[in-house]
Amino acid sequence: MTEFLQQLINGVAWGSIYALIALGYTMVYGVLRLINFAHGDVYMVGAMAGFYLTRWLGWGGQADSLHFILILLASMLICGLLGFIIERAAYRPLRNRSKLTALITAIGVSLLLENGGQVIFGADPKFFPTLIENKPIFQSGGLIITNIQLIIIVVSLVLMTALQYVIFQTKTGRAMRAVSFSHDASRLMGIDIDAVISWTFVVGSMLAAAAGILVGLSNPKIEPLMGLLPGLKAFVAAVLGGVGNIPGAVLGALILGISETMVSGYLSSTYRDAIAFVLLVVILLFKPAGLLGKAVPEKV
Amino acid sequence: MTHFRSVLNCFNLLVVAPILVGVLAVGCQGGGSGTGGSGEPKKSGGGASTGPIKIGHFASMTGGTANFGQSCDKGARLAIQEINAAGGVLGRPVELITEDDRSQSTEARTSALKLIQQDKVVALIGEVASSNSIAAAPVAQQAQIPMVSPASTNPEVTEKGDYIFRICFIDPFQGEVMAKFGYNSLGKKSAAIFTDVKSAYSVGLAKYFKETFTQLGGTITAEEAYSAKDIEFKAQLTKIRGTNPEILFVPGYYEEVGLIARQARELGLSAVMLGGDGWDSPKTMEVGGAAIEGAYFSNHYASDDPNPVIQDFIIKFKAAHGGEVPDAMAVLGYDVLRLVVDAIGRAGSTEGPKIRDALAATKDFPGVSGSITIDALRNARKALVVLKIENGALKFAERVEP
Numbered sequence: 001m002t003e004f005l006q007q008l009i010n011g012v013a014w015g016s017i018y019a020l021i022a023l024g025y026t027m028v029y030g031v032l033r034l035i036n037f038a039h040g041d042v043y044m045v046g047a048m049a050g051f052y053l054t055r056w057l058g059w060g061g062q063a064d065s066l067h068f069i070l071i072l073l074a075s076m077l078i079c080g081l082l083g084f085i086i087e088r089a090a091y092r093p094l095r096n097r098s099k100l101t102a103l104i105t106a107i108g109v110s111l112l113l114e115n116g117g118q119v120i121f122g123a124d125p126k127f128f129p130t131l132i133e134n135k136p137i138f139q140s141g142g143l144i145i146t147n148i149q150l151i152i153i154v155v156s157l158v159l160m161t162a163l164q165y166v167i168f169q170t171k172t173g174r175a176m177r178a179v180s181f182s183h184d185a186s187r188l189m190g191i192d193i194d195a196v197i198s199w200t201f202v203v204g205s206m207l208a209a210a211a212g213i214l215v216g217l218s219n220p221k222i223e224p225l226m227g228l229l230p231g232l233k234a235f236v237a238a239v240l241g242g243v244g245n246i247p248g249a250v251l252g253a254l255i256l257g258i259s260e261t262m263v264s265g266y267l268s269s270t271y272r273d274a275i276a277f278v279l280l281v282v283i284l285l286f287k288p289a290g291l292l293g294k295a296v297p298e299k300v
Numbered sequence: 301m302t303h304f305r306s307v308l309n310c311f312n313l314l315v316v317a318p319i320l321v322g323v324l325a326v327g328c329q330g331g332g333s334g335t336g337g338s339g340e341p342k343k344s345g346g347g348a349s350t351g352p353i354k355i356g357h358f359a360s361m362t363g364g365t366a367n368f369g370q371s372c373d374k375g376a377r378l379a380i381q382e383i384n385a386a387g388g389v390l391g392r393p394v395e396l397i398t399e400d401d402r403s404q405s406t407e408a409r410t411s412a413l414k415l416i417q418q419d420k421v422v423a424l425i426g427e428v429a430s431s432n433s434i435a436a437a438p439v440a441q442q443a444q445i446p447m448v449s450p451a452s453t454n455p456e457v458t459e460k461g462d463y464i465f466r467i468c469f470i471d472p473f474q475g476e477v478m479a480k481f482g483y484n485s486l487g488k489k490s491a492a493i494f495t496d497v498k499s500a501y502s503v504g505l506a507k508y509f510k511e512t513f514t515q516l517g518g519t520i521t522a523e524e525a526y527s528a529k530d531i532e533f534k535a536q537l538t539k540i541r542g543t544n545p546e547i548l549f550v551p552g553y554y555e556e557v558g559l560i561a562r563q564a565r566e567l568g569l570s571a572v573m574l575g576g577d578g579w580d581s582p583k584t585m586e587v588g589g590a591a592i593e594g595a596y597f598s599n600h601y602a603s604d605d606p607n608p609v610i611q612d613f614i615i616k617f618k619a620a621h622g623g624e625v626p627d628a629m630a631v632l633g634y635d636v637l638r639l640v641v642d643a644i645g646r647a648g649s650t651e652g653p654k655i656r657d658a659l660a661a662t663k664d665f666p667g668v669s670g671s672i673t674i675d676a677l678r679n680a681r682k683a684l685v686v687l688k689i690e691n692g693a694l695k696f697a698e699r700v701e702p
Contacts, residue, residue, distance in 0.1 A: 006567070010534040019425065123362035125555055127586045134566055142541070146566050147511050219531040221559050223364075223589055226531070263536035269525050270497055 002142045004283060008258065013149040013182055013218070016156035020211035021234035021243070022249040024204030027240045030180040030244035031200045033099065037106040038086060041113035041233015042079050042205045046212025047222040048121050049075040068094060070130040072155075072213050076206040083205025084198055092194070110231075117224030125223040127214030140214035148218045159210055163203070167246065172199055180244065183220020229273075236280050240294020251291055255279070326519030329484035348427055353388070353397035353650055355640060358426040358436060363403025364528060364555050367581040368428035368629050372450055378424065378620050383638070389645045396637070397421060405435035409643035412436035422650040423448070423643075425636050428629055429553070430454030430501040437464045446653040446659055448640055450595025451516045451600065452575065454504045459677040463652070465659050465678045467636050467667065469702065471576075471585050472500065474598050474684060475508025475551075478574050481499045482547045483516045483594065485698060486572060492522040492540045494560065499528060507577050521545040530556065533563050541569045550680040553578040558587025565591040572581035572596070580628045585692045595689045600628040601669045601687045613668045628669070635667035 021043050050071050054060050059067045078275045090109050094101050138145040155206045165174035175196045187193055215230075216222055237256045242246025263275045271289055283291065314644060357376055359369030376396055380545055384393045396421050399440035401410035408427055416439065424440050424447040427433045433452035440447035441461030449457055449466040453474055458464045482488050496502035510520055521543035524536040537560070540548065548571040550560055557579050564573070580599050585592060603614060603625050613634065617626040626634075646649060647658035665672040670682045672695045686698040 003538060006538045007535060010538060014534075035314055049686075059308075066602070118362065122366075124366040125364070125583065126585075127558075127583070130589070134562070139568075144566070144568050155549070181579070198507070215531070219559055221531055221555070261535040265539050267532075269536055270528070297321075 003265075005143055009065055009143075009145055009149060010265075011258030011261035012254060013152050013257075014261060015254040016152050017211050017215055018230065018234050018237050018257050019184055019250045020156055020159065020207045020214070021230055023160065023246060024208045024254045025235050026238040026243055026246060026249040027176075027200050027204045028245075029238065031176055032091070032095075032102075032196060033037075034091065034102050035235065036054060036204075037039065037103075037202075037231070037235075038109035038113055039183060039208055040227035040229075040234065041110050041117070042082060042086075042226035042227070043208040043212045043215075043230060044114065044222070044224060045082055046075050046079045046209030047128065047216045047226065048117065048126075048212075049078045049209065050213045051126055051214055051222060052177070053131045054131065063130055063133040063277055070218070071131060072210060075174030075213050076209045079205040079209030079212075080202040083201040083208075085200040086205075087198055092197075114225055114228065121224055123224060125221050126223050128220035128222050130220065131282040132217060152214045152218060155210065159207060160246075163207070163269060164246065165297075166203065171195070183268035189230070233276060236276055239290055240280055242287075245290065245292045245294075248290055248292035255291075301514075302656045330426065339432055340400035342618050345702070349650075350392070350584045352393045353390065353644065354397055354419055354421045355637065356396050356419060356421035356424045356426075357396055357398045357414070358401050358408055358411035358415060358424065358432075359398060360403035360427065360429065360432070361398065361400035361410065363401075364427050365403045365553055365626075367554065367583060369400070369403070371475075371581075371627050371629035372426075372428055372633035372636075373571060374621060374629035375617070375626065375635075376637040378617060379628075379634045379641075381620075381636040383597045384640050389641050390648065390650070396500055399438075401427065401432060403429070403432070405429075405432045408432035408436040409439055412439045412447070416440070416445050416551070421445065422652070423640050423655055425450060425633075425640060427452060429499070429653070430457055430504070431499055433464075433466075434460065434500060437461065438465065442547075444656070446640075446643075446652060446656045448636050450636040451577065451629060452501070454500045456500065456504075462660075462678070463656050465674060466673050467639060467669075467680045467682075468577075468600055468632060469684055470679050470680050471504045474576050475505050475510075476512040477684055477686070478514065478576065478598050481510035481598075481664070481698060481700075482517050482549070482572070482574055483513060485686075486596075488546035489517070490519045491520050491549050491574075492524070493520060493572065494536065494540065494548060494550045494552070495523070495525050496528050496552040496556065497525040499553065501576075501578060502551045502553075506549070509549055509551065512676065526552075526556065526560075528556065528623060531559060533560050534567060537564050537567050540564075540568055545571045547572050547574055549574045551576045551578065554581035554584040556586050558589075558592060561588040561591040563594065566645060582627070585689060588689075592689050593691070596686055596697060597689075598684050598686070599687050599694075600682070601631050602687055603627075604693065604696050607669055607686070609666070631669045635669050635672065639665055639667065639672060 024039050053071055053074055090105050134146055134148045136144045136149045175191045179196045237252035238249045241252030260272050263272050359373055360366055361369045380396050386392055399415050401407040401411040428451045430452040435448045436454055437460035441463045448462050451468050453471045455470050458466055493506045495506040522540045524540055526533055550557055575597035577599050579597040643655050643658040647654040662674040672680045681702045683701045687694045688697045
């Protein structure tokens, strides 16, 4: 029982990281109907930005939670800017072309970031500085929760709540929802579509950066290709929950994180990635629009 | 594993295949070197009869095991400098051509092919990771270019053909020694094994450790697996923790070991960690930090060994690399290059088959990592040292003769 609870905690912490990445995917898809394959690499840039900022500021030696928050915010800003630039330079010029063109561009941007990252940062793995000392905060009969696991879950919750607030309570959020329904109708209502789409990319990329920093904190080894697999898994999570649906992305990510942990813990880690994709196929067989997604009839 | 990857792989194939075909075609035009076999003896082995003698090094200069390739290359380049300063071999200077395989086995194969066909090297050195050596070995064997691995310890490497050699001990020995070390020297009776299933080295080493440990009377409480590049190991470690092992044997590479140690300690798993020569990199201590303290691993050499040969080498290496203490891969890179050049000298020729015969006849070659004698299976019989991680540094713990 203790072991099961421990695995559950491991799974929730891991799933929260997927959730932060999945939110960016789902937002961009919701607004643009574009699968932004470069999103996982923005997460990598987030972790790298944290690594270099800490080194540049000379904060690597001591653990300090104020430093952690500053690095987290700075890295989110940098990635927000990166998201803005990616959208402006790579996707906007192709907005009115076919969906396939944008998709291939997304793969191109992803490869550019991965290989550019190898050139700029070097391909060898880096040790992410200890901004917060990892220590158990709850311990009872073999059940251990570390402060970092708690921080991951709390930061994820805070960011998700903030996102929920932005989308449902602010004018920009309302504009985002409007754009996700129809570009043309939104434009007729006087919404600046370009600005809304830029904002979507900025916010999504900021969430990815936060995930990058949190991963650096809990699994302190980062490298330029680190975004490849988590990016794909987060995409799976977004589809699982119903792509375009924000609570769905979180739900999908948690299911994915927990099931991966359980498969590794009770079956074999060799099947872990296979299970993630089997899960996707099974859920889509029964709920083609994802767990929380609404099936929308195709307009003719 | 995913559509996306396989799309990329197809892309690689599409781009790489024509290049390879081109390379092969050029290689064949260039006098049938390698592919033909006996052919004209003058041209066999590729190298011209004047100018520098070329030796190829395919190595992981970037990627997951970049530390291995870079260290090995530094060692080999130091050897080259000394050899050329002393007049080279057969009256000609020696040139080392390094090709980066990005720590990937498919790339290792391509790199070896390029070195043989395009650069016309007379011998190959490489790789450190066994999976990469196994991938490249058939290429060298087919071209009749001797290939000497500095540090691949999986037995299968030299089984690929009679042109494939190594200058290090093999995993059955390494696994056996670590099992005995844990059982006898540390007095621990139970062990859990955590293997990197993607690496031939890790799987082999785990197997030999298990054999010896159970023969001695110890119990294996759990056998779990991870894959290279993973960063999350808590699920498997939680499972291992439930079986209460006294030893956690992790026969993996340095890239993951530090993280595994951290996560094991976070979960309160207090077993002593043991490992193999794949741990040998400063990254193990850098990532592992306090969590990896008190762990032991087997290696090819200890930098605090008082042996004057080793201390002299360390002084030379430090002078050439700004005070950096050489790791085992640097020592083996130095040794492997000197051995290959020595064999070329003894062969009196740059032809593949003659260098091969000279390599096979190597006896008591004085290497920094110990005296090297090549046995009938083209492996080296060499002593092994067990190192302990203490205060972020490596301390000599035990020396085991074969």
